[in-house]
Amino acid sequence: MDKKILILTDCDGTLLSDDYNFSEFTIETTREIYEKGHLLIPITARTLKNLKNISNQLNLEELNGIIAANNGAQIYDFKNKKFILNSVLNKQIIQNVFNMYYKPKSDQKEDKVNFTSENYVYSFGHSENTLKWSSIMEQENCVISSPDEIKEEITSISIITKKGTTIQEFETKLKKINELFGSDYKIDAYHNRVISIAPKNIDKGYAAKLIIEYLKPKEYITYGFGDSYNDISLFNSVDNPIAMLNGIDELKEISKDTTKFDNTQDGVCRYLKDNKII
Template structure:
């Protein structure tokens, strides 16, 4: 069966550790789009952070699509039309705040171009010391990321607010992220899996430091299914690349599901194929193999 679409996660999959698309992968994806293959980017990032790479890939010329914020919305790069599938309102935010207030964790509330970062006293003091040691300017973001306690994401979230009270949480957001070091996050996950609260929302780890929360049934897999119905693409006509737990819902039922060598254990277990890591052209390598086997 001929492949009609390629679905790529971004961080840890299509992007290297330097947040770049390696040149041969970039060229290959452009080439395949010219042959009529649809390119779909599926990420935990907001579409605003995804657009620069989408434009580098010429997706606006070929009807490329973006599934952003773990399936919260679908964005058409050509028409610039965005269909929202679900957000967290104040009721859900307060409910999530109440549960995680008993943990020593950073809580991030992601909107389209804005992030609110709540820091409890212990984490605030730790970050304040790190910022001082690094001599960072006052306007440097306080939020944590994949690789450490501080992460500058102003390229996609130009408006960043640090809050010290949960009462100052926003009234709505696309997703909530719970952030701490990997050891503590293992404790959070273990506790959560034993609590009935786990059934109320979608909980996925995008990396070892960060767990992301969206409304029930709002995930990449369901957004991809909706997009497939719109584009008339069957499960076996897709190639799906990913590395994290938020990609597992896209792997389910898809024959050509591919986990990167750097993928989290659950993603590797859920994929039918494996390829090299994101720093060694894993996406390009597998696309090349499939092309040689006549799938394109």
């Protein structure tokens, strides 16, 4: 029997259109993928709550699919109604980061910190970008002045360096975070402005390996689709890493191929169809 296809795909900038919806073509193709015995699994930085909701567009619960949220910290199996992985940060790292960055009101612009949970983004103050994304993720932005005000388990911490931070300054800050916390937590950097702290080992690549192991003894030919830095680990964990046309150059350099169409043009599903993968 021919091996089946396992498609692990990012959402924003990849499978989703820029209006944060899946196109009708993507919805129809996803159903076709499952009907042929293959799997399509979204693996994204979005929260589990939000990913469950947008996955309703793809009918993944009905199709007995799997989803991976928070860059793989939460992996959920709809068929068996259980977590494959559910990893959160402990209170010590939350306290440590809070103490490092929290300052009473100041005229001087400082680095921002977001503590992300399922329903909230806890931060030191409102910002336009935080409000935008918390709204998209169906979260409430909660301003705090003490870590004791955090009432939900935290899945990730983002340190957003202030505008005007040079690459050298950013790398110095990243080095400091790695020295302090890198032995016990997963530290990543995005866009030379954001430092992410997640539970140890957590990234899309680790999630991909767990999913592949979970699906045994069935074997799959694996494809990974993505557009940004947090997809690099995913690309290192699949047989066929495919960069989006609109993806970053660093991703294209390690990919086997690049889609001919971007995320607004059904790039993932058109690639799968045009190349007769499904």
